Structure formats: C-alpha cells, structure tokens
Amino acid sequence: MKREFHIENRKTLYSNLEPGSLIVAFSGHAPRKTGDEDYPFFANRNFVYLTGIEQQDSILLASSFKNSSEEMLFLLKPDALKERWTGRRIKPNEAYDVSGINTIKYLDEFKDFLDKIIKTDKIQNIYLDFDKLRSDEPDSGAYKLCSYIKANYPFIVIKNLQPHLRKQRTIKKPCEIEAMKKAEEITRAGIISMMQASKPGMYEYQYKAEFDYTLMQHGVLSPGFPSIISAGKNNFCIHYYSYKGQAQDGDMILNDVGACFDNEINDVSRGWPCNGKFNEKQRLLYECAYETSEYMFRTLKPGMPMKDVDLMVRKYNFERLKDIGLCKNYDEVSKYIWHGGAHHVGYDVHDLVDSSMPLTPGMVFCVDVGIYVEDWGIGFRLEDNCLITKNGCENISGITPRTIEDIEAVMGKR
Incomplete structure (x- = not known):
C-alpha cells in the first residue's frame, strides 16, 4: 500500500476520537518458541493498517486535538551487531516513506515522552488496542501499558481502540x-x-x-x-x-x-x-x-x-x-x-x-x-x-x- 493509504486511515481514526485523546499502538514482538529460538515475527494488523510498518518493537503514538493532531513513530535504534544476527532495521527516512509520519524517535525514548505528554494536562483519554480473545492470553504491549497508566496516572481515562478500527476496516x-x-x-x-x-x-x-x-x-x-x-x-x-x-x-x-x-x-x-x-x-x-x-x-x-x-x-x-x-x-x-x-x-x-x-x-x-x-x-x-x-x-x-x-x-x- 502507498503511504497515502496509511495517512488516510490515521486521519479517519483521529476524526472519530474526542479532542484530547492519545492513541498508542504496538507492532508487537515475536514470542519465544523453544530454547533460544523465537517464532517468526508477525506484526499486529491494526498497527500495519495505520502505519505500513512491519518491524517488531515499533510504537505509534498520536495525539488528537480539536483542530490538529501530532504523531510519531518509535523504532529500534540502529545496532550493527544485532542487525548482523537478526537483519537490517528500518531507518527513519524509510519509515517516513512507508507511513508518512515525519517524527521518528527511538524506542528507549518512548516511556519518558509518554510521561511528558501526559503531564501537560492536554490528554484526557488514552486509546489502546485491546485485542484478547481469551483472558488467559499473555499481555501484549497494550495491556502492559494500561497497567502502567492506571498505577501512575489514575485520572486518565483508558479506552479501547478496537471498535473504531473495526468500523474502518469493514x-x-x-x-x-x-x-x-x-x-x-x-x-x-x-x-x-x-x-x-x-x-x-x-x-x-x-x-x-x-x-x-x-x-x-x-x-x-x-x-x-x-x-x-x-x-x-x-x-x-x-x-x-x-x-x-x-x-x-x-x-x-x-x-x-x-x-x-x-x-x-x-x-x-x-x-x-x-x-x-x-x-x-x-x-x-x-x-x-x-x-x-x-x-x-x-x-x-x-x-x-x-x-x-x-x-x-x-x-x-x-x-x-x-x-x-x-x-x-x-x-x-x-x-x-x-x-x-x-x-x-x-x-x-x-x-x-x-x-x-x-x-x-x-x-x-x-x-x-x-x-x-x-x-x-x-x-x-x-x-x-x-x-x-x-x-x-x-x-x-x-x-x-x-x-x-x-x-x-x-x-x-x-
């Protein structure tokens, strides 16, 4: 898909959310299979629908206000040694070409940036992609972040992104x-x-x-x-x-x-x-x-x-x-x-x-x-x-x- 497709998908999503909403979506991470072997990585479909990015440990963070929105991607840092073993990591300019998102940061900056934006008092709701089919499934990034927000920012209202994306994808x-x-x-x-x-x-x-x-x-x-x-x-x-x-x-x-x-x-x-x-x-x-x-x-x-x-x-x-x-x-x-x-x-x-x-x-x-x-x-x-x-x-x-x-x-x- 061309990046215009992903840009349009995000714009539609933002237009359907209340002003003062923050969206956080995760690409996911390959689970361990056995020994030191992981399963092949398969990116979260909602994340791909919104960004076109299919690299693990990537995060979309977007804030929707009354007349504007801000969005950024958090990606794995370049690491020559790790890339030698597990493959080349996407570069910021390549991520922009696929997603149309201008602001690219690295994954280790995510938690500090999240804390900072919540503390501005501009955010009332945080939308996360809750997608469990069974209660005994392992927690994904959305569920882990939900626990962190509840523990540290109990005044924030947490909402589910799924109904909005289901409607769009129909x-x-x-x-x-x-x-x-x-x-x-x-x-x-x-x-x-x-x-x-x-x-x-x-x-x-x-x-x-x-x-x-x-x-x-x-x-x-x-x-x-x-x-x-x-x-x-x-x-x-x-x-x-x-x-x-x-x-x-x-x-x-x-x-x-x-x-x-x-x-x-x-x-x-x-x-x-x-x-x-x-x-x-x-x-x-x-x-x-x-x-x-x-x-x-x-x-x-x-x-x-x-x-x-x-x-x-x-x-x-x-x-x-x-x-x-x-x-x-x-x-x-x-x-x-x-x-x-x-x-x-x-x-x-x-x-x-x-x-x-x-x-x-x-x-x-x-x-x-x-x-x-x-x-x-x-x-x-x-x-x-x-x-x-x-x-x-x-x-x-x-x-x-x-x-x-x-x-x-x-x-x-x-």
Whole structure:
C-alpha cells in the first residue's frame, strides 16, 4: 500500500476520537518458541493498517486535538551487531516513506515522552488496542501499558481502540480491493496446481507443496493463513493441519487456502475428486453447494443485514439437501452443515470488522457453503469471496474453477 493509504486511515481514526485523546499502538514482538529460538515475527494488523510498518518493537503514538493532531513513530535504534544476527532495521527516512509520519524517535525514548505528554494536562483519554480473545492470553504491549497508566496516572481515562478500527476496516478502499483481486489470481494459480497434480496415492503434504511452491513463484513467501488441505476422512476435521493423510481413489480433496498480497488476504475453498472425475454422490452434493453459492451471489446486495447471510446459506443449502433426500426437516440440517456460511476477509482472514453494519459497497466477505456427509465419506466446502457493489455483488474468486465441468476440464489437462 502507498503511504497515502496509511495517512488516510490515521486521519479517519483521529476524526472519530474526542479532542484530547492519545492513541498508542504496538507492532508487537515475536514470542519465544523453544530454547533460544523465537517464532517468526508477525506484526499486529491494526498497527500495519495505520502505519505500513512491519518491524517488531515499533510504537505509534498520536495525539488528537480539536483542530490538529501530532504523531510519531518509535523504532529500534540502529545496532550493527544485532542487525548482523537478526537483519537490517528500518531507518527513519524509510519509515517516513512507508507511513508518512515525519517524527521518528527511538524506542528507549518512548516511556519518558509518554510521561511528558501526559503531564501537560492536554490528554484526557488514552486509546489502546485491546485485542484478547481469551483472558488467559499473555499481555501484549497494550495491556502492559494500561497497567502502567492506571498505577501512575489514575485520572486518565483508558479506552479501547478496537471498535473504531473495526468500523474502518469493514469497508475496503479501492486499493485494498485491487490487492485482493491480485491475491485471488495467485490463489487461483495455486489451486489449479493442486488440481492438476492430483492423483490417487498423493499425500496431503504433496498437495500443500504444490500450493506453496506456486505462491512462492509469485513472490508470496507464505499463505495468508495456515492452509487447510485434506483428503477422505480427514475432511471431517474443519480446521485440519496435519497434512499426513494419503488420498485414495474415490476420495474428495478439500482445501481452504488463500494468498496474501500487499497485506490483503483472500479465503477460497474448492473440493474435487482426487482422480479427476466426480462420482454420482460427489456430483449430487457438489451441485447442492454450487447452487447455494450461485443463489447467494444472485441475491446479496447493499442494505441486507450481515447477520442474515449465514442463515440464508444454511436455509438454501438445506432445501437442496432436502431435494436429494438427505434431510426431511430443517432440524436435521446441522448433521450436514457444520460451520458458518460467512465471514469478512481483509488484513485478517477472519477480518476484525463491525459486524452490526448492513451490507455496504466495499465490504468483502466469504460465502462459505460446507457439506459433510460422513455416511457417504464425502466432506468439502465451496467458499468464495463476495465484494458488495453499488447494485449487488461480485464474486472476486470466481476466476478459480468452481463448476464440475470446469474442475474436471482443468484436471483433465494433467
């Protein structure tokens, strides 16, 4: 993303906060994995959304007043010895080129500067990015700073940045949609590589290797999220990451994958027979999923409640399963439909958004139709990315083969 994107994101945030507010956001730090080895660093997505900076131990500090705002970045100091071991650190001019923030300081100055600005009496509120999903998660920089402020400045009101950023991230800007569409092209190439390599006897890790190799050939060093790739009975684990199973003749291959381009993630699922030809029962179930997906893309439009999307997928899919004799009444549908039918995508694969908003142009979310019939040994999902437009919607992952005829044609070119 160009720096203008990050500048605009910050300006929008400041305009929605009360005058006298201070914003502090952290890039994060890689946790220890084992021994003296850390996990690879992955920057906090809200921090990247606001700054474009993806270096650990970086901090954005911004103050919002009635008619103005001040902002600065705190970065790690240059250190030739440490950089020899762990890589080059971003320089102030480079940080400006990415973020558009003029004032750059070093990390060891942060605490003193924070104390100084609080003591000016201009700050009434401090916004921190509280993002825990469980209470037993380790404290991030936001939670540690919250404890420090409460102990030393009890008159300061601490507020959560999350609701503001969730609302902003709900509607994608044109540059985000452009990046998503590029990610879709790369994902398509990876899925087609798996389809064309597919054969009975192939291991799940070999499918994954095909996908990863294709992404890397397009400059994507890792997928947008851990790939779910499974065969046969392993398809009945919704989040499956073992990759140790072997596809047998007659098995369906399930994949739930996505590339990341310019920090925008897509999420696409396709199911196909490992031997390249749908049998009768596979065809029956796949047509149910496909017809449901097509119905959703014909129907979704601005103004509809987001909370209704999942229910629409479930109800329409039930009717298709009823038509082929699997369900008699709606109460039975949970036997075959195991998960939700929609979630937003963007800077996260399950993007942090304001889910109370109705469908609005610029929203991008998945239409995820999953069918799992254990008695038949068939489980798969058909998942595409829906962009809400002015008058309806667009399937931006529709470029990836999704009809039975197209899948069989692609697999026939092996």
